[in-house]
Amino acid sequence: MLPESAEVVLFAAFALAFALVFAPAAAPRRALLFRGGAGLAGTIAIAAVPTFELVLLTLLTLGVLNAAVDGKQQLAVRLRAPVLAVAVFAMGLVLARAAGPEVLDRFAAVGLVAGVAAGIGLLPYLHPFDPEDAVTGSPVAWMAFIGPALAVVVVAGTRGLLPAEAGGVFGAMLIGVGLLNVAWGGVAAWLTENTVAAWRYSFTADWGLAMCGFGLTVVDGRRAALLVLFSIVLCRLPLYLASPQSLRARTATERPVNLVVAAALAGSAPFAGFAARVLLLRGATQVFWPLGLVLAVGMLLWLPGSLRLGRSLGVPRGRQALGVALVLALNVAVGLYPLPLLEAARL
Amino acid sequence: MFEAGAALVAWLGMSLVVLADGRRGLALGAALATAGVALVVIQSAGPIDAGALTLGGAVMAVRRLANGPGGWQLMPPGSTPRLVLCIAAGLLALWIAFSVTTGAGAALRFAVMTVVGLAGARVLSSDEPSVLLTALGLLALAIAAITGMGEAWQGPWPYVAAGLFAAAVGWLPVRAPHAA
Numbered sequence: 449m450l451p452e453s454a455e456v457v458l459f460a461a462f463a464l465a466f467a468l469v470f471a472p473a474a475a476p477r478r479a480l481l482f483r484g485g486a487g488l489a490g491t492i493a494i495a496a497v498p499t500f501e502l503v504l505l506t507l508l509t510l511g512v513l514n515a516a517v518d519g520k521q522q523l524a525v526r527l528r529a530p531v532l533a534v535a536v537f538a539m540g541l542v543l544a545r546a547a548g549p550e551v552l553d554r555f556a557a558v559g560l561v562a563g564v565a566a567g568i569g570l571l572p573y574l575h576p577f578d579p580e581d582a583v584t585g586s587p588v589a590w591m592a593f594i595g596p597a598l599a600v601v602v603v604a605g606t607r608g609l610l611p612a613e614a615g616g617v618f619g620a621m622l623i624g625v626g627l628l629n630v631a632w633g634g635v636a637a638w639l640t641e642n643t644v645a646a647w648r649y650s651f652t653a654d655w656g657l658a659m660c661g662f663g664l665t666v667v668d669g670r671r672a673a674l675l676v677l678f679s680i681v682l683c684r685l686p687l688y689l690a691s692p693q694s695l696r697a698r699t700a701t702e703r704p705v706n707l708v709v710a711a712a713l714a715g716s717a718p719f720a721g722f723a724a725r726v727l728l729l730r731g732a733t734q735v736f737w738p739l740g741l742v743l744a745v746g747m748l749l750w751l752p753g754s755l756r757l758g759r760s761l762g763v764p765r766g767r768q769a770l771g772v773a774l775v776l777a778l779n780v781a782v783g784l785y786p787l788p789l790l791e792a793a794r795l
Numbered sequence: 796m797f798e799a800g801a802a803l804v805a806w807l808g809m810s811l812v813v814l815a816d817g818r819r820g821l822a823l824g825a826a827l828a829t830a831g832v833a834l835v836v837i838q839s840a841g842p843i844d845a846g847a848l849t850l851g852g853a854v855m856a857v858r859r860l861a862n863g864p865g866g867w868q869l870m871p872p873g874s875t876p877r878l879v880l881c882i883a884a885g886l887l888a889l890w891i892a893f894s895v896t897t898g899a900g901a902a903l904r905f906a907v908m909t910v911v912g913l914a915g916a917r918v919l920s921s922d923e924p925s926v927l928l929t930a931l932g933l934l935a936l937a938i939a940a941i942t943g944m945g946e947a948w949q950g951p952w953p954y955v956a957a958g959l960f961a962a963a964v965g966w967l968p969v970r971a972p973h974a975a
Binding site: 498499500501502504505508509512516522523524527528531532534535536538539541542543545546547548549552 | 924938939942964968
């Protein structure tokens with residue numbers, strides 16, 4: 449298992465433990481344990497299996513189980529996104545392994561990027577979303593739990609699969625998909641009517657930054673991507689889980705804690721998201737400085753959406769307040785001193 | 796020549812799965828597609844790997860024969876787009892596998908591309924659980940067959956995993972959607 453993917457699996461395990469301990473009292477913990485445990489087992493399998501084919505089979509199994517067990521929509525609707533991901537990924541894999549003209553490798557890169565985007569549930573392949581779905585059955589489970597390991601494994605695996613030129617195309621497409629998600633997710637998290645949908649779009653926007661980081665061919669980009677994944681799995685997801693789910697659509701408070709949470713979600717200093725953004729801007733400037741400018745403008749889109757999401761948290765009390773405090777402290781620690789996290793991933 | 800014939804059988808079986816809505820048609824399609832893929836794999840991998848795929852596909856086909864909408868329901872009214880899809884996908888895959896790409900394993904490339912493409916299309920366009928689960932099983936078998944295109948031998952695990960998936964997916968309890 450790659451150190452980077454092992455670290456992401458560890459993030460997911462922490463997130464599951466957090467959910468079990470700090471989720472609102474109304475959340476059914478036994479179902480969370482079983483479904484979250486199955487998801488974690490799948491995530492470990494994605495990170496640990498030695499071949500892309502086994503990654504795809506694991507992804508397919510997770511998709512089928514998730515579609516069959518959870519959610520309010522019918523099986524066919526819930527199966528479409530994971531099956532599309534696996535199918536386009538498989539096509540990309542066939543083209544990457546076949547000998548032929550150079551253009552085949554570019555098509556392979558298209559298939560691999562499309563597969564990652566569809567597997568995670570990013571634009572242009574957003575998973576069907578129902579605000580009433582439980583977290584384990586909603587697209588958030590793919591974005592914040594299974595997706596990070598999938599992205600790390602695929603990006604690392606394509607280095608040996610695609611030749612150098614197609615690797616550049618792969619990176620450029622990741623950046624393109626990333627910018628699309630930054631813009632769409634940022635605006636939608638701000639302007640969409642439903643607060644639960646706004647949370648989902650905020651995950652999309654964060655993923656946009658991670659895709660840009662993966663797409664940059666410099667080490668700062670990969671470091672930034674890892675920190676963005678950290679902030680998705682161990683900042684945004686726990687805060688999403690800590691918000692009172694039944695009241696999420698109508699709770700809106702403006703206490704200091706809501707502003708602090710908004711700052712953490714927006715990637716302000718001194719939280720982990722800030723370190724990720726600094727590294728991303730540095731990496732983008734090294735590669736192509738106008739990209740850094742575009743990213744800097746895109747990052748401003750986090751502000752209005754994060755203020756809205758921070759307010760939707762309400763006033764956490766008791767166990768939830770403790771959970772929120774722990775998440776914020778952890779993110780401050782990683783934001784101030786991210787080196788151990790990066791060194792553990794050998795970045 | 797033998798490989799090319801096997802790949803054609805895989806396309807024919809997958810086309811049957813696309814064109815049929817009844818359990819007999821689906822089961823026959825699944826059996827043919829499995830046989831085609833396994834016969835291609837036996838050339839590129841080995842008998843154990845191909846055996847794992849065959850076993851998984853056979854269990855899936857038998858299960859399908861016992862479960863799902865009755866009869867053949869082959870090409871029900873409104874199936875013209877499906878027929879066009881099968882022919883177009885076959886021709887496109889044939890062109891890519893035998894003409895655009897080079898080197899050995901053209902039949903394997905053709906079989907994998909047709910099964911993956913048509914199974915994906917079938918899942919995206921159908922609502923019937925028995926159809927979805929059959930297409931999913933075949934998709935898994937085709938994914939395992941990609942292993943044969945790699946330069947290094949990767950062990951039998953992808954084939955075994957795909958065979959298990961195909962055998963098990965037919966038993967998946969399909970829950971009715973919750974009322975809104």
